[in-house]
Structures are given as C-alpha cells and as structure tokens.
Amino acid sequence: MSRVGKLPISLDTAQADLSNKDFVSIKGAKTSLVVKRVDGVDVKLEDKKLVLNISKTDKKTKSLYGLQRALLQNAVHGVTKGFVKVLELNGVGYRAAVNGKKLDLSLGYSHPISYPIPEGIEIKVDKQTSISIMGASKELVGQVAAKIRGFRPPEPYLGKGVKYNTEVIKRKAGKSAGK
Known part of the structure; x- marks a missing residue:
C-alpha cells in the first residue's frame, strides 16, 4: 500500500464533484480542473477532505494509488493557489x-x-x-x-x-x- 495514497486531501476553499464515475471535478474560485479516475481506486468526500481507498488489490491498482492521490492534490492546489x-x-x-x-x-x-x-x-x-x-x-x-x-x-x-x-x-x- 502507498504511504502517499493513504493521506487525505484537504479541500480548503475548493469543491469536489464526484458524481461522474470516470472523472473527479475540482472547482475553485477562478477555475476548475478535471482528473481522470483510476479503475480500482475509490474517491470519497468526508468532512471537506478527499479520502482514497483501494477496491481492487492487483499490482497495477496498487502502483497507481499514490499517483491518483498526487494528481488530485495537484488539482486542489492548482485551483486554490495556482x-x-x-x-x-x-x-x-x-x-x-x-x-x-x-x-x-x-x-x-x-x-x-x-x-x-x-x-x-x-x-x-x-x-x-x-x-x-x-x-x-x-x-x-x-x-x-x-x-x-x-x-x-x-x-x-x-x-x-x-x-x-x-x-x-x-x-x-x-x-x-x-x-
């Protein structure tokens, strides 16, 4: 399991739209970014934080777990601070x-x-x-x-x-x- 992937992502002033099963949309004050979801990694919203969990335990999903979190973190940072x-x-x-x-x-x-x-x-x-x-x-x-x-x-x-x-x-x- 990835140590990076376990960490929750604080949304600060950004908003996350998890309604689409293929993409996560992060909206900020000025812009919005769309991040493609990885198959087997579940993204949930809990207390203004994004939490990632693995639903599949194959090698590929485990390798993309930390990457998915990093991409979401970059999107949140980008729409809030740039x-x-x-x-x-x-x-x-x-x-x-x-x-x-x-x-x-x-x-x-x-x-x-x-x-x-x-x-x-x-x-x-x-x-x-x-x-x-x-x-x-x-x-x-x-x-x-x-x-x-x-x-x-x-x-x-x-x-x-x-x-x-x-x-x-x-x-x-x-x-x-x-x-």
Whole structure:
C-alpha cells in the first residue's frame, strides 16, 4: 500500500464533484480542473477532505494509488493557489514581451519567435529578461515552461540561453591557450 495514497486531501476553499464515475471535478474560485479516475481506486468526500481507498488489490491498482492521490492534490492546489514557473533569459539582446495572446521572444536567431499562449496559462514578463508562467494545471505550466526553454536551452560555456530561475548551469572551461 502507498504511504502517499493513504493521506487525505484537504479541500480548503475548493469543491469536489464526484458524481461522474470516470472523472473527479475540482472547482475553485477562478477555475476548475478535471482528473481522470483510476479503475480500482475509490474517491470519497468526508468532512471537506478527499479520502482514497483501494477496491481492487492487483499490482497495477496498487502502483497507481499514490499517483491518483498526487494528481488530485495537484488539482486542489492548482485551483486554490495556482502554480508558477519563472524563466530567465541570459544573453546579449535576449528579450521577451507579451503581445495579446502571444509571447514574442528575441533569442539571438535571425528571426523572432512568436509562441501562442495556451488556454489556462497566464504569462507575465516582469523585466525583459524574466518570464513568469502561471496557471492552475501543474502539468500545463511545466509543459509551457519546458517548451519556451527548449527554444534556446542554456549552453555550458557562456551560460547563454533560457533557464529556470532555480536551475544551476554547470559551466565548462573554454579552450586552453598554449602548447
């Protein structure tokens, strides 16, 4: 049995809709998220807390028990507080700007990059070199941040590129001059 799966999930200000047998709907003040249910894991609402129990005892269900709880916990956290990832642009002339539903990036290529902002994601450019990605879905926030980072990943020699604000780049020494 999973130690993670046994823990109840406090709903705080969120509301859970368990009427559908295939999905659990979590509603918050601004948004709502839908989490797919795992076969063999029962979800019940007790005293403003979600409690998970296993009805099947096969290997697959046991392995997905903790995952189901983590997905529900992320959904509750997302609709109440939200998730944020911060990216930094390091390099001469590297800039970012939000224009309507698009993020315009200048990353040292011969052309600007225009990235359409997906539904459910809010992007703020604090400075020209700092991008904050916010949203209710942890998966979508991480996916968007990884996609933007992928346009120009940080390189180890000069450290230029797009990196997470918590990321540490392992630097390499350049060519040695001399024989």
